[in-house]
Amino acid sequence: MTALTHIDHILDSLSDKGYCIVPNFLPKEMAGQLFDHANAIPAQHWNTAAIGRAEQQTINTLVRTDRILWLRKEPQPEHDYLKLMDELRVAINRDLFLGLFDYECHFAHYPKGAFYKKHLDAFKGRSNRRLTTVMYLNENWTDSDGGQLVIYGERGKVLETVKPERGTLVVFLSEKFVHEVLRSNRDRLSITGWFRINASVSGIVDPPR
Ligand SMILES: O=C(O)CCC(=O)C(=O)O
Numbered sequence: 215m216t217a218l219t220h221i222d223h224i225l226d227s228l229s230d231k232g233y234c235i236v237p238n239f240l241p242k243e244m245a246g247q248l249f250d251h252a253n254a255i256p257a258q259h260w261n262t263a264a265i266g267r268a269e270q271q272t273i274n275t276l277v278r279t280d281r282i283l284w285l286r287k288e289p290q291p292e293h294d295y296l297k298l299m300d301e302l303r304v305a306i307n308r309d310l311f312l313g314l315f316d317y318e319c320h321f322a323h324y325p326k327g328a329f330y331k332k333h334l335d336a337f338k339g340r341s342n343r344r345l346t347t348v349m350y351l352n353e354n355w356t357d358s359d360g361g362q363l364v365i366y367g368e369r370g371k372v373l374e375t376v377k378p379e380r381g382t383l384v385v386f387l388s389e390k391f392v393h394e395v396l397r398s399n400r401d402r403l404s405i406t407g408w409f410r411i412n413a414s415v416s417g418i419v420d421p422p423r
């Protein structure tokens with residue numbers, strides 16, 4: 215199975231609505247490997263997530279309280295995920311002409327009680343992030359576990375409330391959709407990433423991580 219199994223739904227939904235939600239995007243085995251791998255990484259390697267651009271990054275625990283860890287090319291499960299997302303990048307470019315140039319992503323761990331208040335991932339003309347992706351890794355998530363992703367439309371209308379269940383992929387236009395992560399009542403593990411356009415084309419250099 216590859217990213218292309220779901221590609222028609224993803225492309226249709228992205229071009230119709232600007233976002234898509236794909237349950238079971240990630241094969242169960244791969245999701246399990248990523249989950250075990252991330253859980254085995256010692257706590258001191260995870261960083262408290264920051265907000266804002268390079269010079270002005272601040273740790274603001276009123277806005278977000280998750281911890282993050284950027285994926286690299288070497289460990290097998292991370293490599294496999296990056297490869298899958300690159301297949302997706304190529305397929306999206308072929309159909310939607312977004313000129314996506316690269317992809318970066320990090321694990322995000324929300325301990326019990328963590329949240330991420332309403333925000334946009336990119337501001338027009340100030341970022342080369344074009345599409346946000348979120349992949350969830352926890353099994354058997356229930357409504358009472360909280361931690362849902364809420365995606366907002368015009369005038370604060372709730373468009374979607376997404377349960378962060380293992381294997382579900384969410385993709386949306388980074389500049390368009392305000393979203394938030396509701397308080398999680400359970401350890402919550404995900405991978406958030408961004409497809410980006412080339413800085414030499416956009417004239418924008420995104421902050422170094
Ligand atoms: O984990 C999620 O559902 C969304 C995370 C998010 O909005 C972000 O990391 O920017």
Ligand SMILES: [Fe+2]
Nearest residue numbers: 333334335393
């Ligand atoms: Fe976000």
